[in-house]
Amino acid sequence: MDAYLVLHRGSRWTDVYRLVPPSEVILGRSSENQVVLRSGRASRRHARLACDETSWYIEDLGSRNGVFVNDARIEQPTRLGEGDRLQVAGFEMRFTHDLAHWSGGDPNHSRLASDQATRNYEDEATQDDLMLGEGFANETESEWLDIVSRSPASTLASQNDSTATDQTGPPRPLNEQSSRPGQIGPASASDQSLLQMAFALGRLELPDDDFEPAAELLMQTLAAQIPAAEIGLYIFESDGNLPMPNLPMPRHVHQREGHRYRRPPESLVRQIRAPGASALLARNVVGDRRLATEDTRGEIDVESIVMVPLDLPTITSAEPATNAESRSNDKPLENDTQKHERSGASGLLHVITTAGDPSLSERDLAVIVTACEIFCEACRSLSRRQRLQQTLHHSQETIRRLRKQIAGRVQILGRSEKIAQVQYQIAQVARSGAAVLLRGESGTGKELVASAIHYASPRADEPMVCLNCAALSKDLLESELFGHEKGAFTGATDLKKGKFEAASGGTLMLDEIGEMNLDLQAKLLRVLEGHPFERVGGHTSIRVDVRVIAATHRDLQAMVQKGTFRQDLFYRLNVIEIVVPPLRERGRDIVLLAEHFVGTFVQAMGRGPMKLTTDATKKLLQYPWPGNVRELRNVIERAVVMAPLETQGLHEIGAEELMLTRAVAGDTPSPPPMSRSASQTESPEPTNSESGPPISLAQLERQHIARVLKRTGGNKSQTASILGIERSTLDRKLKRYAAEDTATH
Numbered sequence: 001m002d003a004y005l006v007l008h009r010g011s012r013w014t015d016v017y018r019l020v021p022p023s024e025v026i027l028g029r030s031s032e033n034q035v036v037l038r039s040g041r042a043s044r045r046h047a048r049l050a051c052d053e054t055s056w057y058i059e060d061l062g063s064r065n066g067v068f069v070n071d072a073r074i075e076q077p078t079r080l081g082e083g084d085r086l087q088v089a090g091f092e093m094r095f096t097h098d099l100a101h102w103s104g105g106d107p108n109h110s111r112l113a114s115d116q117a118t119r120n121y122e123d124e125a126t127q128d129d130l131m132l133g134e135g136f137a138n139e140t141e142s143e144w145l146d147i148v149s150r151s152p153a154s155t156l157a158s159q160n161d162s163t164a165t166d167q168t169g170p171p172r173p174l175n176e177q178s179s180r181p182g183q184i185g186p187a188s189a190s191d192q193s194l195l196q197m198a199f200a201l202g203r204l205e206l207p208d209d210d211f212e213p214a215a216e217l218l219m220q221t222l223a224a225q226i227p228a229a230e231i232g233l234y235i236f237e238s239d240g241n242l243p244m245p246n247l248p249m250p251r252h253v254h255q256r257e258g259h260r261y262r263r264p265p266e267s268l269v270r271q272i273r274a275p276g277a278s279a280l281l282a283r284n285v286v287g288d289r290r291l292a293t294e295d296t297r298g299e300i301d302v303e304s305i306v307m308v309p310l311d312l313p314t315i316t317s318a319e320p321a322t323n324a325e326s327r328s329n330d331k332p333l334e335n336d337t338q339k340h341e342r343s344g345a346s347g348l349l350h351v352i353t354t355a356g357d358p359s360l361s362e363r364d365l366a367v368i369v370t371a372c373e374i375f376c377e378a379c380r381s382l383s384r385r386q387r388l389q390q391t392l393h394h395s396q397e398t399i400r401r402l403r404k405q406i407a408g409r410v411q412i413l414g415r416s417e418k419i420a421q422v423q424y425q426i427a428q429v430a431r432s433g434a435a436v437l438l439r440g441e442s443g444t445g446k447e448l449v450a451s452a453i454h455y456a457s458p459r460a461d462e463p464m465v466c467l468n469c470a471a472l473s474k475d476l477l478e479s480e481l482f483g484h485e486k487g488a489f490t491g492a493t494d495l496k497k498g499k500f501e502a503a504s505g506g507t508l509m510l511d512e513i514g515e516m517n518l519d520l521q522a523k524l525l526r527v528l529e530g531h532p533f534e535r536v537g538g539h540t541s542i543r544v545d546v547r548v549i550a551a552t553h554r555d556l557q558a559m560v561q562k563g564t565f566r567q568d569l570f571y572r573l574n575v576i577e578i579v580v581p582p583l584r585e586r587g588r589d590i591v592l593l594a595e596h597f598v599g600t601f602v603q604a605m606g607r608g609p610m611k612l613t614t615d616a617t618k619k620l621l622q623y624p625w626p627g628n629v630r631e632l633r634n635v636i637e638r639a640v641v642m643a644p645l646e647t648q649g650l651h652e653i654g655a656e657e658l659m660l661t662r663a664v665a666g667d668t669p670s671p672p673p674m675s676r677s678a679s680q681t682e683s684p685e686p687t688n689s690e691s692g693p694p695i696s697l698a699q700l701e702r703q704h705i706a707r708v709l710k711r712t713g714g715n716k717s718q719t720a721s722i723l724g725i726e727r728s729t730l731d732r733k734l735k736r737y738a739a740e741d742t743a744t745h
C-alpha cells in the first residue's frame with residue numbers, strides 16, 4: 001500500500017509521485033500544477049498546489065475535507081516557501097525547485113515509513129476521510145519516480161525483508177523476478193547475459209588503467225538487454241586530487257539507427273555524482289528540462305531515464321604513482337565504496353528511452369544496476385592486479401640492481417699464492433653447473449667464495465640462498481630445506497617454501513654440511529640426483545633447478561669412514577673441491593685485509609682517517625688467527641670504534657689498540673684495550689697490573705664499563721656491543737651503579 005502525490009496539469013492527470021520518505025519530492029514548476037490526495041475508492045480534489053516565481057502554495061478547493069498541514073486543517077491558501085515542509089499523515093513532503101536538495105532514501109526505511117503512514121491514515125480516515133493511497137496504482141498508469149539503492153546486494157536484503165505483495169518498491173534482484181522470495185528461479189536470459197559478461201570481464205587482461213574493453217562489454221550487454229534505449233557511459237577523470245568538475249564527453253555511446261543519444265543535464269549529473277548517491281529510475285519525464293536535455297529541435301522527448309553512479313578506480317590525468325617506495329608510504333588503501341561515500345562517483349551510466357518507446361522498467365533498472373556493479377568490480381580487480389604487477393616489476397628491478405651491487409662487492413681480497421689459487425678455481429668452476437665442496441676452517445671466507453662463484457656464474461641474476469645446517473634441529477632443517485605445508489606440524493600456520501624452492505634457478509649454499517643427519521643426507525642426495533621432492537606434510541612433487549655448493553670445516557672423508565657421512569652424498573657434493581686456506585697461511589694478505597677493514601669501518605662509522613702503525617702490522621702478522629678473517633675483521637672493528645673521538649687529523653692505530661684473544665710473542669701479557677693517547681689522559685684505569693691497591697672484580701667491571709662508555713661518547717648500544725653484553729644488561733648495571741651512588745652520598 002502506497003501513497004502518492006499527484007500533480008495535475010490541465011485536464012489530464014499526469015505526474016504521479018510515489019512518496020518515499022524521507023526522500024524529498026520534486027514537483028514540476030508549472031503554474032497549473034495542483035496537488036490532490038486521493039484514494040482508490042474515490043478520487044476527489046481537495047487542494048491545489050500552485051506556484052509563482054518564488055513560492056509554492058496550497059489552496060483548499062472547498063471540499064468537505066481539508067489538507068493537514070502539521071496536523072492543522074487549513075481552510076485558506078497556505079504558502080509554502082522554498083524548503084518548507086508539509087506533513088500529511090506521517091509523510092513529510094518538502095518543496096524545492098532545486099534538484100541539488102533531492103536526496104535518496106533507504107528503500108527499506110521508505111517501505112516501513114510508508115506502512116506506518118498508511119496505518120496513520122487508516123486510523124484517521126474514518127474521521128476525516130483524508131484520501132490517501134490504496135489502489136491508486138491500479139486506476140491509472142503507474143507513473144512514478146523513485147530512487148533506489150546503488151547496490152543490488154542491499155536491494156536483495158530489503159526485498160527479503162518485505163512482503164511479497166509489494167510490487168511498487170525498489171527492483172527485485174533478477175532471480176526473484178519469477179519466483180517467490182527465498183526461492184531461486186531458473187536463470188533468465190538477462191541472468192545468462194550478465195553471467196557471460198562477468199566471465200568475459202574475468203578473462204580480460206588490460207594494459208595500464210585502460211577500462212575501454214571492459215566498458216565495451218558493458219555497453220554490448222546493455223544494448224542487447226534493453227534494445228529500445230540509448231546509453232551513455234561517462235568516466236570522470238581526476239587531476240590527482242579532485243574529480244574534474246564538468247561532465248566530460250561520454251566514453252561510450254550506444255544509439256539506435258535514427259535515434260540520437262542526449263547527455264543528461266548538468267544538475268542531474270551533479271546529483272548522481274554527489275557522495276553516497278543512489279541509482280535512479282525516472283519515468284514519464286517528457287518535457288522535463290531538469291531530467292533530460294533538448295534535442296536539436298528544442299524538444300524534450302525523453303520518456304524514461306536510469307542513471308547509475310559508478311565506483312571505478314580513480315583515473316588520474318597525471319602519471320599514476322607506480323613505484324613501490326611511494327606505495328609503501330601510502331596510508332592503507334581505501335576501498336572503493338569508502339572512496340565513493342567520501343568523494344562521489346567516478347563514473348556514470350545514463351540510459352534513456354524516448355517517447356513512443358516502452359519506458360524503462362524496474363526490471364531494466366535491476367539489470368542495469370547489476371551490470372554496472374559487475375563492471376565496476378571487474379575494473380577494480382583489474383586495477384588491483386595492475387598495481388600488484390607494477391609493484392612486482394619494480395621489486396624485481398630493485399632485486400636485480402641490488403644483486404649487481406652485491407656482485408660488485410664480492411671480492412676475495414689477497415695476493416698470496418694460496419688465495420690466487422682459490423681465485424683461479426672460482427673462475428674455473430663458475431661457468432659450469434657442477435657441485436662444489438668448499439673446505440676450510442671457520443671464518444676463512446667459504447661463504448664469500450660461494451657468493452663469488454654464484455655471481456660469476458650464468459645464474460648471477462637468480463637468487464643466492466645460504467643455509468647453515470648446524471644451526472637447526474633435524475626436523476627444522478628438513479622444513480627449512482624443503483618447506484612445509486600449512487598444518488604439517490604444530491606451529492606450521494602457513495605454507496612455507498623451502499630454501500630449495502627459494503633458490504630456484506640460482507645457487508643454494510649448504511654451510512656446515514657435515515652437521516646434517518643421515519636421514520636428511522639421504523633426502524638431499526635424492527634431490528641432488530634430480531628427483532622431485534615434497535614439502536613436509538605435502539604430496540605435490542616439486543622439481544627445481546638449483547646449483548648446490550656445500551661447505552664444511554670438517555674432514556668429510558674421515559666422517560665417511562666412521563659412517564657418519566654418506567659416501568654417495570660425499571661424492572655427489574665433492575665434484576670440485578676448493579680448499580680455502582686459513583688466514584695464518586696467507587702471509588701479507590693479513591695486512592692487506594686489515595687495511596681494507598680499517599677503510600671499510602672508518603667509512604661506515606663516519607670516523608676521521610686512520611691507519612695501522614708498523615707495530616700494529618707486525619703484531620697482526622705474528623698472530624695465529626684461530627678465528628681467521630672473521631676474527632681479524634672484529635679486531636679491526638673494535639679498534640676503530642675505540643679510537644679516541646677527539647682526535648684531529650690522522651689517527652694511528654697502535655699495536656696496543658688491537659685486542660687479540662691470544663698472547664702474541666713480545667706482547668706484555670694481555671694489555672687493556674686502549675689507545676696510547678687515551679691511556680695518558682684517562683683515569684681511573686681498570687687495574688689489572690701488579691701496581692696500585694687491589695680492587696674487586698665488580699669494581700673492575702664498573703671502571704671498565706665507564707671507560708668504554710666514555711670512549712664511545714656515551715653510546716650505550718655501541719658500548720654493549722663492545723663489552724659483549726646485551727643492551728638491557730648494560731642498562732641494568734648502570735641503574736645499579738646510580739642507585740649505589742645515591743645510597744653512599
Ligand SMILES: Nc1ncnc2c1ncn2[C@@H]1O[C@H](COP(=O)(O)OP(=O)(O)OP(=O)(O)O)[C@@H](O)[C@H]1O
Nearest residue numbers: 411412413441442443444445446447448511629630
Ligand atoms: N678474502 C676476503 N676478503 C674480504 N673479506 C673476507 C675474505 N674472506 C673472508 N672475509 C670476510 O670474513 C668474514 C667471514 O667470512 P665467511 O663468513 O665467508 O667465512 P666462512 O668460512 O663461511 O665462515 P663459517 O665457516 O664460520 O661459516 C666475512 O665478513 C667475510 O666478508
